[in-house]
Amino acid sequence: MNHTAHILGTGGIGIAAGVCLARAGWNVTMVDSNAKKIEAGKRDGMSVDGQIETRAHFVSFQKWAPPANETILLCVKTFDNASVLQRIANMEHVVPIQNGFDAQLELLHHPAEAIASFVSECDADCPATRITRAGSLHIGARYDINAAQQECIDTLANALAQGKLFPVENVPNILPFKATKLMYNAAISPLAASAGVDNAQLLIDPLAQKMFFALLRENYSILRKAGLEMATIGPFHPDTVMRILRTPMLPKIMGVFFRPSLRGTYCSMSPDMGSGRTEVDAYNGHLIRLAADFPCPINRAVVAMVEKISRERLTPSHSHLRELAATLARGVLA
Numbered sequence: 001m002n003h004t005a006h007i008l009g010t011g012g013i014g015i016a017a018g019v020c021l022a023r024a025g026w027n028v029t030m031v032d033s034n035a036k037k038i039e040a041g042k043r044d045g046m047s048v049d050g051q052i053e054t055r056a057h058f059v060s061f062q063k064w065a066p067p068a069n070e071t072i073l074l075c076v077k078t079f080d081n082a083s084v085l086q087r088i089a090n091m092e093h094v095v096p097i098q099n100g101f102d103a104q105l106e107l108l109h110h111p112a113e114a115i116a117s118f119v120s121e122c123d124a125d126c127p128a129t130r131i132t133r134a135g136s137l138h139i140g141a142r143y144d145i146n147a148a149q150q151e152c153i154d155t156l157a158n159a160l161a162q163g164k165l166f167p168v169e170n171v172p173n174i175l176p177f178k179a180t181k182l183m184y185n186a187a188i189s190p191l192a193a194s195a196g197v198d199n200a201q202l203l204i205d206p207l208a209q210k211m212f213f214a215l216l217r218e219n220y221s222i223l224r225k226a227g228l229e230m231a232t233i234g235p236f237h238p239d240t241v242m243r244i245l246r247t248p249m250l251p252k253i254m255g256v257f258f259r260p261s262l263r264g265t266y267c268s269m270s271p272d273m274g275s276g277r278t279e280v281d282a283y284n285g286h287l288i289r290l291a292a293d294f295p296c297p298i299n300r301a302v303v304a305m306v307e308k309i310s311r312e313r314l315t316p317s318h319s320h321l322r323e324l325a326a327t328l329a330r331g332v333l334a
């Protein structure tokens with residue numbers, strides 16, 4: 001049986017997923033609003049880590065005809081969801097692979113989602129990406145689903161695994177994994193992107209490290225207060241991460257251990273800082289809404305910082321972290 005997938009967004013995740021499905025024999029259509037990427041894809045194909053894949057069609061978002069009953073992987077940034085979702089009538093076969101929690105998307109009734117824990121970076125004007133830090137792709141249901149829906153998830157998961165770019169974990173419930181990724185993303189992305197540094201600097205620079213650890217603790221507390229289950233992504237469960245952060249000297253020791261694997265990796269928010277649009281609302285904004293009346297001073301300060309940098313087109317700099325720290329009450333970063 002021939003399977004077809006339409007992949008919306010030719011960023012790092014979209015390209016990686018497209019290459020995997022093409023290798024598995026699926027008919028793949030790559031969709032993007034970037035005309036240069038589409039033309040380059042039509043001419044040269046797409047690539048991951050220099051390995052070229054030409055078995056895919058490329059079409060501009062403006063000319064794309066949404067299918068009624070074929071798989072759609074939603075791999076755009078969350079701030080583009082509104083324009084994309086208004087063109088999709090049937091959400092049954094839509095599988096988002098995104099970061100954060102988009103308020104509009106959360107209200108829709110798509111059965112499955114996926115999250116990627118590998119780190120990638122892509123070229124601005126051609127469909128080429130590099131996986132800069134290994135990780136998995138988790139895929140699973142959002143709610144109780146029927147056998148036919150589970151079969152669709154299984155088929156997609158198996159096809160993605162055939163690409164052999166990353167391990168694929170088919171899980172019964174994707175929500176705990178989304179919550180865990182949010183805990184990490186909402187700490188890493190706004191700090192690294194605002195400072196204009198790679199992810200390793202959050203474990204090297206003393207102030208950045210202090211803010212990173214404090215934001216992780218606040219994010220974890222919000223998610224627990226909201227009653228959200230979390231799952232293991234990477235070597236440790238979030239409960240274990242919190243025990244590490246509360247143990248004297250151990251966080252800095254663990255930081256030394258993780259630095260090498262984070263050098264040269266950049267968060268997905270970094271390229272957006274000068275564009276006037278970021279995903280900070282889907283990260284820290286979502287946590288603030290979850291927190292309700294629970295104190296979350298660092299998240300509130302982070303949102304204000306990122307929105308100011310983005311709105312005023314400021315250059316990312318370590319000075320933004322110093323200014324943020326100065327706004328916080330004594331003891332918040334302790």
